[in-house]
Structure formats: C-alpha cells, structure tokens
Amino acid sequence: MFWEAVMQFEGIDWTELSIYFEVVEQNYDGGQDEKVLILTKDFLRSTLMSDREPEVANGIRQFLAKLYKNSIEHKHNAPIWKGLLEVNDDFTLIKYTILLLEHMWY
Incomplete structure (x- = not known):
C-alpha cells in the first residue's frame, strides 16, 4: 500500500489524514485547515461503497x-x-469520521 510508505502517523492533528490520503502535499504547512478538512471529507465520501473502502x-x-x-x-x-x-464496519467508520470532520469547524 503506497500510503503506508508515505508517512507514520503522529496522532496529533486530523490533517494527518489529509496528507496520508494525498488530499494535500506531504509538505502541507497547516494553512487553510478548514478547506483541507472539507476536501478530506469529500475524498472520504468518494470512497464509500467503492473498492477502496x-x-x-x-x-x-x-x-x-x-x-x-x-x-x-x-x-x-x-x-x-x-x-x-x-x-468494525468500514462503511460506518468512514461515515463517523466524516461526521467528526464536519463538526470540527462548527
């Protein structure tokens, strides 16, 4: 899996997922976090019920x-x-993650 070779999670910032899933570049500086989280939510939605789930x-x-x-x-x-x-259910985990990301800025 390519993503696993890209980075090790530090577990301190949700934008780590954005980098991991290549929504933003690996050298992401932390700017425009709200936009990045929206892009990450959109990415996660696109993987639901796909072979990438x-x-x-x-x-x-x-x-x-x-x-x-x-x-x-x-x-x-x-x-x-x-x-x-x-x-345990992949679909449910992704849906809950999307919901968490949606509530991070509101």
Whole structure:
C-alpha cells in the first residue's frame, strides 16, 4: 500500500489524514485547515461503497490508534477515539469520521 510508505502517523492533528490520503502535499504547512478538512471529507465520501473502502478504513484506524495512544491522559477525548477504533464496519467508520470532520469547524 503506497500510503503506508508515505508517512507514520503522529496522532496529533486530523490533517494527518489529509496528507496520508494525498488530499494535500506531504509538505502541507497547516494553512487553510478548514478547506483541507472539507476536501478530506469529500475524498472520504468518494470512497464509500467503492473498492477502496477497506483500505481507507484501515488508514483511519491507524491514525485513530495513534491518536488514542496520545490522548489517554486527556480523559475527556480518549473514550471517543477508543470507541471509533471498536467500529468494525468500514462503511460506518468512514461515515463517523466524516461526521467528526464536519463538526470540527462548527
């Protein structure tokens, strides 16, 4: 899988998914985060019910695992990431990720 060779998740910023899925360049500077998150949501929507759905869900799980590990000391956030990691259905995981991205700026 090409994406796995591109980067290792730090689990600190949701724009890591944007870089991982090549929505933005690997040298993304963090500017225009709202626009990038919208582009990432659109990308995720485009993968639903496609042959890429399992691959994309696996990438999301890798990110969430690192995010969960980094947020254990933040007890108010950790259960959210742990709960998402327990979602076994790829379609559902991607849909929930889209919903999270939609609510990051509102």
